[in-house]
Amino acid sequence: QLQLVESGGGLVQPGGSLRLSCAASGFTLEFYTIGWFRQAPGKEREGVACISRSGNTTYYTDSVKGRFTISRDNAKNTYLQMNSLKPEDTGVYYCAAERSLLSVQGVCVTRKVNYWGQGTQVSVSS
Numbered sequence: 001q002l003q004l005v006e007s008g009g010g011l012v013q014p015g016g017s018l019r020l021s022c023a024a025s026g027f028t029l030e031f032y033t034i035g036w037f038r039q040a041p042g043k044e045r046e047g048v049a050c051i052s053r054s055g056n057t058t059y060y061t062d063s064v065k066g067r068f069t070i071s072r073d074n075a076k077n078t079y080l081q082m083n084s085l086k087p088e089d090t091g092v093y094y095c096a097a098e099r100s101l102l103s104v105q106g107v108c109v110t111r112k113v114n115y116w117g118q119g120t121q122v123s124v125s126s
Contacts, residue, residue: 002026002115004095009120012085016124020080022095022117032097032114033107034078036070038122040091047108048093049080052100059105063088085124092119 008020020036035050049070050059058070067085072078078095096113107113 004097004115004117006093006095006117006120009093009122011123011125013126014086014124016085017081017083018085018122020082020093020095020120020122022078022080024076024097028075029072029078029097030074031100033100033102033104034070034072035096035098035107035111035113036078036080037094037096037108037111038089038091039094039119040088043091045094045111047111050104050108051078052104057104059108061108082122085122087124089122090124091122093122094119 039045069081097115
């Protein structure tokens with residue numbers, strides 16, 4: 001089966017850090033753009049960070065720029081390092097894969113992806 005599985009979420013205090021991981025099974029991520037998305041209660045799902053198939057191009061939404069870093073092992077795994085976390089970063093975080101038909105920015109903005117993970121909860125609170 002084609003699956004993406006997220007891990008690494010949890011409860012952290014403001015200013016803290018978390019590192020999320022996304023692992024693929026049943027297929028390789030070598031030819032896919034990968035994105036991290038999040039959804040807060042009452043909010044639309046938004047693209048947080050996306051990375052090209054080669055890892056050479058990235059896109060970040062303005063609210064996380066300078067605090068979050070996306071990276072990847074091209075075949076199987078992708079990561080989201082989150083530093084200086086704020087309460088407004090709270091939400092369910094999803095990884096997703098797209099068949100490299102759109103630009104990296106396009107994937108993050110349009111959310112036109114082919115596979116979604118199940119999500120992992122990130123809660124930032126004192």
